[in-house]
Amino acid sequence: MHVLGIDVSRGKSSCALLHDHTVIKEFRIIHNKSGFSKLKSVITNDLPLTAVFETTGVYSRALTRFFNDEGLQYLEINPLESSIRMAGLRRQKTD
Template identity: 45%
Template sequence: MRCVFGIDVSKATISLAIVVDQSLIEEFKLPMNRTGFRKLKSLLDFFHNPEVVFEATGVYSRRLQRFLIMQRVNYVQLNPLKARIQLNKFRRLKTDQADAKELANTQFIIKRSFSYQMDPVYSQLRDLSRFYQEINKDIVAHKNRLHRALQLTFPEIEQLFSHSNGKAYWFIVQNFLVPKKRPLYQFKLLLSTFMIVTYIFHFNALL
């Protein structure tokens, strides 16, 4: 006896069709929360070695995928384009329940391989790496935007510093918001004073 769970994933719910030996047994609509996953677990435990087929829907299907990995259930996660091409050959209606049913039925016709189940630790590391890259990208964009603004409002700052790394650079920017009203020698005098004070502070800290 071969049992297949066809699942159509949406934002807050999943549509489930249970097909055994190409015969529809039951259809459910479950919420994507603890109650829904608890019900899904009880259904999976009721059948022997069930297979699960669902379409990848971004962050929504990630919760279902993690649940299946934790339950050690074999599943097939379909690419959305590939799923649409496969289902268009069989389905008559386009509804969540119909998609779930056809996902299960086509599993008996199309020989799909089970998806590789990555350890949740590696999935989390991949997500953190992507998040880190996005943060770096945002930082670079903000720095470039700030640099363009300073070029328009405070071009004299580049005569004092060769780069924007360091406290002295930002001290000058913050304390001289209108540079055109202050001569350049005042900036150099202030910078010298700031550097002397900083040197004395670090020297006393070493004693």
């Protein structure tokens, strides 16, 4: 299965397409018609795919709407929950 990781920011997103923990493609999109068209072309070529991104309030709403409108599978993660889960994976500095 392919996973599309999306880092959402104001008006744009950085994306990484992964398969078996290997990055296949990295790209950026702008949250407009041409950006979502580019995103759709990547998604339709590499099915089955699940997109994953953090809920970032108004910035992630455009992506949520895109995935809902297209009927595509996605997972929105609460930023606080992901921060807590990631804390256990990071090495702690000892110096």
